[in-house]
Amino acid sequence: MAVAQKQVNKWFTLCILILGGGTIFKLSSLKDAFYVPMQKYFHLSHTQIGLALSVYAIIQMFGYVVSIYITDRFSKRKLIPIGLIGVGATGIYLSTFPSYYGILASWGVMALFTEITFWPVLIKTVKLLGDSDEQGRMFGFLEAGRGVVDTIVAFSALGIFIWLGSESLGFRAAILFFALITIIVGIISYFFIEDDIIETFDKGGEEISKNKVALKGAIQAIKTPILWFSSFTIFCVYTVYAGLTYFIPFLEEIYGMPVALLGAYGIINQYGLKMIGGPIGGFLVDKKFKSATKYLRFTFLLSIIAMIIFIMLPHDKMNIYIGIIATLGFGSIVFTQRAVFFAPLDEIDIPKEISGAAVSVACLIGYAPSIFAFAMYGNILDHNPGITGYRYVFLIMIAFAAIGFIISNYSVKILKKKKQTNRYLEDN
Numbered sequence: 001m002a003v004a005q006k007q008v009n010k011w012f013t014l015c016i017l018i019l020g021g022g023t024i025f026k027l028s029s030l031k032d033a034f035y036v037p038m039q040k041y042f043h044l045s046h047t048q049i050g051l052a053l054s055v056y057a058i059i060q061m062f063g064y065v066v067s068i069y070i071t072d073r074f075s076k077r078k079l080i081p082i083g084l085i086g087v088g089a090t091g092i093y094l095s096t097f098p099s100y101y102g103i104l105a106s107w108g109v110m111a112l113f114t115e116i117t118f119w120p121v122l123i124k125t126v127k128l129l130g131d132s133d134e135q136g137r138m139f140g141f142l143e144a145g146r147g148v149v150d151t152i153v154a155f156s157a158l159g160i161f162i163w164l165g166s167e168s169l170g171f172r173a174a175i176l177f178f179a180l181i182t183i184i185v186g187i188i189s190y191f192f193i194e195d196d197i198i199e200t201f202d203k204g205g206e207e208i209s210k211n212k213v214a215l216k217g218a219i220q221a222i223k224t225p226i227l228w229f230s231s232f233t234i235f236c237v238y239t240v241y242a243g244l245t246y247f248i249p250f251l252e253e254i255y256g257m258p259v260a261l262l263g264a265y266g267i268i269n270q271y272g273l274k275m276i277g278g279p280i281g282g283f284l285v286d287k288k289f290k291s292a293t294k295y296l297r298f299t300f301l302l303s304i305i306a307m308i309i310f311i312m313l314p315h316d317k318m319n320i321y322i323g324i325i326a327t328l329g330f331g332s333i334v335f336t337q338r339a340v341f342f343a344p345l346d347e348i349d350i351p352k353e354i355s356g357a358a359v360s361v362a363c364l365i366g367y368a369p370s371i372f373a374f375a376m377y378g379n380i381l382d383h384n385p386g387i388t389g390y391r392y393v394f395l396i397m398i399a400f401a402a403i404g405f406i407i408s409n410y411s412v413k414i415l416k417k418k419k420q421t422n423r424y425l426e427d428n
Contacts, residue, residue, distance in 0.1 A: 016192050022149025023185045026178040027091040028110045032270040033154045033263045035248050037171045050378030056107040057370035063116030064364035071120045071356030077195045083118025084186030091179025095172050124356040140282015143339035147274025154267040221357035229411045230344040234366025236404030237337045242373035243397040247327040250390050255320045277335025285340045292343035293411050300405035303333045307398050
């Protein structure tokens, strides 16, 4: 009975985390469904949108240094609701259509609440929910569940936008919708997520400092070499993932896709694919490859081949639906990677007591491309009009997939050698 109750609690907690993870990014990722309305009503260029995302990323990176310390220091029951409610409040301000500097400040504040207070804590919690043979599925279900929530919430906002005339009023209402639903989920999280049990006494019964424990865990995580390889694998996946955003203006400029259809495509591209990529990636990791690192190596190679073929297609002569299918097909590969790119943290045997610090290190390195990738891609498009700029973007995506393949291949060899060494020590 106790085992059954534990399973129920595990999956219920995962559902609450999925709700949070599926709503908190809607405002900071406003570009996914409303890229063109952002340009029109916020009066932004490609580069300015990229710079707003870079501000977000810079705060994010500095914040991850702090989160290495705080994720094992404070309870998830406090941090997760604070993150959600803080982002929602920022969204209410964003709905006033502030100046460009106000927009930059909004993305910076959202980074504080989303990437520092919320995300590392969520990843740590999911990692600890599942056993070693469940990591692929747990993260896969997280990504798939977020995809379901993402899609429902984003399509609801898009429906509001269209219902109110696809103009500034509809855009404002969509932002407010995102803000309010994020706040509501934050309140729900506070009442249904359990407190962490943070040890305050050592084995000898002596009281220990929470600050000292957190700092010790942070140092131990930083000194783990294989953690850095896993983190740079995430780095490469994320740089390729960032390029998926530019399939949206690509289809508008090269294929002439209407704005309303672009919004629907953006939702499917960024959220709907999670529903496919999450469970497929998780299942293949746990059942077929038996290793998240091996799976990432395979999909890096697959994405290189797919993008080379995509670049060579005659886009100026192709039907728009072929372009949609081709871009979504490539995105599906990347989303299977995103679903499981934190799963290797279990392969490298990170101790439970420093899980939060390890996740923060992985986030610090893995999400670093958000500092430069969006601004870089946007700047390339602004200075290279037409298909030429997009080809440059796609070539950069291929380059980072190739780097990811090299890193993940080396990581597989390290893990194999580590297992052989452990087996030898057990036998002797």
